Amino acid sequence: MKKGDHLFLVDGSGYIFRAYHALPPLNRKSDGLPTNAVLGFCNMVWKLMQDARNTDVGIVPTHFAVIFDYSSKTFRNEFYPEYKANRNAPPEDLIPQFGLIRQATVAFNLPCLEMEGFEADDLIATYCKLACEAGADTTIISSDKDLMQLVGPTVGMYDPMKDRQIGIPEVIEKWGVPPEKMIDLQALTGDSVDNVPGVPGIGPKTAAQLLEQFGDLDGLLARAGEIKQDKRRESIIANADKARISRQLVTLKNDVPVTDGLDDFVLHAPDGPKLIGFLKTMEFTSLTRRVAEATSTEAGDVQAVAVTVERADTAHGPDVGSGAPVSTGTNEAAQAAATADTARAGDTPSLLSALRLEAASAAKIEPGAYVAIRDTATLKTWLAQAKETGIVAFDTETTSSDPMLADLIGFSLAIGPSRAAYVPLAHKSGAGDLLGGGTLENQIPVREALALLKPLLEDKSVLKIAQDAKYDIVVMSRHGIDIAPFDDTMLISYVLDAGTGHHTLSSLADKWLGHATTPLKDLAGSGRSSVGFEQVDIDRATAYAAGHADVALRLWQVLKPRLAAKGLVSVYERLERPLVPVLARMEQRGISVDRQILSRLSGELAQGAARLEEEIYGLVGERINIGSPKQLGDILFGRMGLPGGSKTKTGQWSTSAQLLEDLAAEGHELPRKIVDWRQLTKLKSTYTDALPGFIHPDTKRVHTSYALAATTTGRLSSSDPNLQNIPVRTAEGRKIRTAFIADKGQKLVSADYSQIELRVLAHVAEIPQLTQAFADGADIHAITASEMFSVPVEGMPSEVRRRAKAINFGIIYGISAFGLANQLSIPREEAGAYIKKYFERFPGIRDYIEATKAYAREHGFVETIFGRRIHYPEIRSSNPSIRAFNERASINARLQGTAADIIRRAMVHMDEALEKAGLSARMLLQVHDELIFETVEAEVEATIPVVRRVMENAPMPAISMSVPLHVDARAANNWDEAH
DNA sequence: ACAGAAGCTTA
DNA sequence: GTAAGCTTCTGTT
Structure with missing residues (x-):
């Protein structure tokens, strides 16, 4: 050696x-x-x-x-x-x-x-x-x-x-x-x-x-x-x-x-027959086959080595595939197409929808027709044709799923079915090269290609079609290009079919076109061995990227007419599409996060957790993994024999916070420490330690990603990092919020709707007492308690108000006696009696709940007051618990969805209102009922009334609510103090 | 490496 | 009782 x-x-x-x-x-x-x-x-x-x-x-x-x-x-x-x-x-x-x-x-x-x-x-x-x-x-x-x-x-x-x-x-x-x-x-x-x-x-x-x-x-x-x-x-x-x-x-x-x-x-090449003999003895057919292939050995010629296991082994490959893939989409396509009679296309939106769908299922996708554009002359021809057609599907290929970090590697265009092209810009060669590989030849220089592309993407007379347009808008915006006008197939699908599944390109392609898209990992690999898109072979990248543009265009052709057919155009055009550029700007702005504050907090949390760890080990008598619910359960309820243990659905001992709190209340020392340890480690791992990793290297700010089409109800979601679940309930947790700060000379302004979902409930269910209470600016939970228990609001015990508050929240969540009993730690009979009493005092709410369930059962969906549809296909399930779950969800969806629509409207109108008022405030974050802005100190006082006005009047002019909306707003240097 | 469970954070 | 996303542990490829 x-x-x-x-x-x-x-x-x-x-x-x-x-x-x-x-x-x-x-x-x-x-x-x-x-x-x-x-x-x-x-x-x-x-x-x-x-x-x-x-x-x-x-x-x-x-x-x-x-x-x-x-x-x-x-x-x-x-x-x-x-x-x-x-x-x-x-x-x-x-x-x-x-x-x-x-x-x-x-x-x-x-x-x-x-x-x-x-x-x-x-x-x-x-x-x-x-x-x-x-x-x-x-x-x-x-x-x-x-x-x-x-x-x-x-x-x-x-x-x-x-x-x-x-x-x-x-x-x-x-x-x-x-x-x-x-x-x-x-x-x-x-x-x-x-x-x-x-x-x-x-x-x-x-x-x-x-x-x-x-x-x-x-x-x-x-x-x-x-x-x-x-x-x-x-x-x-x-x-x-x-x-x-x-x-x-x-x-x-x-x-x-x-x-x-x-x-x-010294490593020798494997001896094919010797190895295969053993593998056949073991009856490892798949490995035998692979070894046979790799060693060019005819496995059939090799005898298994042990006489006791003689077996005629056939080492041939498995049969692949079993006929055409069956997709739900083709069935739906066939059904919809069948409703189309002999009338001409365009007569009605429904008919157009049906014909489009029929055409889509008929026109097969031909990746062979895709072209790679490698010179400016060809690119110019394609761009001119796109301009001529007035409609082009567009997609970017990059190095990252985070648009703020993504480097542009190429883009694709589609101007008709199977008429799609990919423009490679920055593909490289030599994956293992320490120098990173050189840029491949025959690619149009990025600047040159973008200079040619920019006029088309910004051309008012050309509609750009994209799947998840916000991503491409952020990427192109970083190259100085503002994509407009555009349509987004993901959002069209979301408006049409929220609640029926995902709205990714691959699921839509399967559902509507009966087409299976290639997963990215087939090109770039996954996990440790994955490579950036720049390493992907250009021919394969062309099939992939042009395919995306082709599919997006076809989906648009199928889905867009369905909006009109179902009366959902205004939901799409008022609540969805205009929010895309708004969110794109919010994501690009990001928010400042103070590294040092988080680092100091992390240290404090580590110390606190370490102290608790030692105390816990002392009480337990050994060094268990406190983070393991399994070990914890075995110690608490097995070895130590604590009372009141319950099992989770997988048969493990439950160690939920609620249960440990109950044990702690009985005087047990260990559960309290475990609960405390969990809080500290949660704050440390999820917030103080994770957030600094999201600070952008260039902007030095944290840029979350908002998903527009991820929830069933119309809410946004936030990820990478999720800035919609930053702690607020406990004093310890709130310290995290002090790290979210305004830049020098600026302030953060937080504005949040007060009780928006209860107000929506009062409006849609037309409850006179609640409407009046909100109009009076009264304490809504106290009023509820007063109605229910016939006690005056003055001098009301806090426990009485607490119970009424739990019932009000319960209504929003689609109340059940079981859930209310759980929440209040009271017997189910007692909770049932409360609900009965509540419905006697507020019969309008029972009517609203029953009407919502009946509507959902009849139509398979419910609607918000702005017409957003949320589907519950399982509401007719014969399984009572599935049915009940869907009923509760549909009751909640009208309220949560309406509230989501209201803040969406506020966000859509906000930037223009601020600009008109001559204010420079910039919207940074949305947390379901709260908007966070950053503005120069001198404009804080002028900004707050504008923000409040836009938010409180957001339903207008589409809807005039019978209940006023109320917004609390304040400014401070950090998010904790502003909230 | 990845998926699911359990747990915890938010509105 | 509604709606989300992230981390850790655990079991399985």
């Missing part, structure tokens, strides 16, 4: 156990011999060997060996008999597989090593050292932490089941110490599985911190008296000998007197 060689050492014993537990049980068909771990092992080794032949992927081994434990007794037992003494015997169906896996190794022509008295890990350590001395690199195929001490500049690990490389940084990331300190860390933490004692009360976090402070274990033990925490200091002093013996146990022996030399491990 020499420098440049690469040794692969497979931890065979470690892999056997992991594969056995990870893979479903598998038995040889002919005699029931258990083989799941054997198959897992063979697949893994085969994949490693295949990768070895593929120089494009990963690391290429030149030497290869598989290493096993000889027996459970090793030299460690001589000085510590308890070592691994508490190991259970392996499962019965694993035992026969140990021998089989050794035979598999031999069948693969690989060295199969083991030595009496030593663990596999010791052999691995020894060969690592030898390889290192020879100047070669080593990769250990394992993810066992016991081996991480071996990681170094020339030694890495690879976890084949998670496809993860483990190097020095990964060890530090996982354990907080570099590999050379892993021994000391393990000596401190111990290992309950291997019965390594360690120091009680010291886990990986504490151990890492101590090693950081004291350098190494000897330093720590020598200066243990300096440790501040009493318990920790005492434990370490008292258990110093345990730590030392633990260190001996976990230190791998790297001078095992091995007999084989590294040169015996």
Whole structure:
């Protein structure tokens, strides 16, 4: 072995156990011999060997060996008999597989090593050292932490089941110490599985911190008296000998007197017939076939090696496909087309819709007709034709799903069915090239292409069609192009069919065109091995990208007429389409987030959580994973036998906050600490630690992404990051909001609707008492309580108001006695009585609920007061619980959806109103009933009345509500104080 | 690597 | 009892 060689050492014993537990049980068909771990092992080794032949992927081994434990007794037992003494015997169906896996190794022509008295890990350590001395690199195929001490500049690990490389940084990331300190860390933490004692009360976090402070274990033990925490200091002093013996146990022996030399491990090409013989014996048909193909062996000619399992194996490929794909869309297409009689197209919207649908299902998609445009002359021809036609579908291809980070790689155009083209701009070659690969030839320079494209995209006389136009609008806006006018097939579908499924290009193509789109991962791969779109081959990119434009155009042809046919044009044109540029601007603006505030909070939360962790470990008596509901449930209700346990639907003990709160109220100490720990770790992981990662490198602001068509009710959703669930209820959580700040000289203005859904309820259900109460500006929950319980509002006990408030919210959610009982922690009978009483006092609400259910049952959808439709196709289900769920959802949808429509209208009108008032305020965020703006300090006082006016009058002139809307607004330097 | 469950955050 | 999205753990490829 020499420098440049690469040794692969497979931890065979470690892999056997992991594969056995990870893979479903598998038995040889002919005699029931258990083989799941054997198959897992063979697949893994085969994949490693295949990768070895593929120089494009990963690391290429030149030497290869598989290493096993000889027996459970090793030299460690001589000085510590308890070592691994508490190991259970392996499962019965694993035992026969140990021998089989050794035979598999031999069948693969690989060295199969083991030595009496030593663990596999010791052999691995020894060969690592030898390889290192020879100047070669080593990769250990394992993810066992016991081996991480071996990681170094020339030694890495690879976890084949998670496809993860483990190097020095990964060890530090996982354990907080570099590999050379892993021994000391393990000596401190111990290992309950291997019965390594360690120091009680010291886990990986504490151990890492101590090693950081004291350098190494000897330093720590020598200066243990300096440790501040009493318990920790005492434990370490008292258990110093345990730590030392633990260190001996976990230190791998790297001078095992091995007999084989590294040169015996040279990797040879697999011996096809030998390997296939074994695989056929195991009856692994699929792997046999793959090996046969790869080794050019005729599997049928190879005999299975063991006489006991003689079987005529046919190693031919499986049949693929079973006729034409069936899609719901083709049925619907056929139905709709059938309603079209002989009248001419265009006579009525319904007829046009039907004819379009018929045409769409008839016109097959022909990717062969797509062209790649690679010179300006051709591009100009296409752009001219698009201008002539007046309609063009447009789609961008980029490097990221986040439009603020996406680099433009190309764009596609479609001007008629199958008349689509892709314009590659920045495709590159050479995926593995350290220089990133050069830009490919024969691509129009980006600036030149965009200069030609800009007039078309901004041409008022040319309609641009896009699927999810907001994405393309943001990307092109960053290149100085304002796409207008446009239609969005995703939004048209959303208006037509909210509640019936997703509105992605692929689902719409399947539903309406009976066409299966190619997933991006087929071109660019997925996960760790994925590449940017710039690496995708231009021919494949053309089929993909031009296909998207083609499909979008066809969908538009089918869907657009349906808007008119169903009376939904105004919903689309007033509530959906105009919101797209508004949201695009909000996303591009982003909001400033103070890194330092979050960092300080993160530190505080970490400290609080660490303190609670130690306290919890103390109470539990061992270092459980507090984040594991499974372990928590077993400890609380199993070992500690706490009362009141309930099970989740999967049979696990429930450890919900509600349940733990109840236990805490009974005086139990542990549940309270767990609830507190959860709050701190939640705030830390979801907010203080995650948010800084979203700060944009250029703008230094956080740009969320709003989804327009993700909810059934018409609400927006926010993601990457979600800025609609920033904490507000607790004082601790609200601190997160102080990190959302206005820029220097500016203020944040927050304006939120007060009780908007209850106001909508009062309006649509026409409830005189509620309408009056809102008109009077009264306390709505107190009025409700007063009506129900005949008590005066003055001096009302807070508990009475609380119950009325819960009922009001319950109505909005489609009330049930079960849910109300849960919310108020009262018996279901009592909750039922409240509801009955409520309906007696507010009969209009019962009428409203019944009318909504009847309407939904009859039509399969409900509508908001602005005409938005929300479908509930399962409302006629014969399953009572599904039916009841859909009834509650439909009751809620009219209210939540109407409120969503109102704020959408406000947002659509807001920018123009501000501009007309000469104000520079910019809308940044929407949180369902709240809008957040940023404006210069001097304009705050002028801005608030304008914002309030637009929001409060948002339903006008479409609807004049019988209930006034009320908006609270205030300004401050951060979101916490503004809210 | 990915999916589902459990849990928690918001309106 | 409604509507969302994100993180961690767990089991399975």
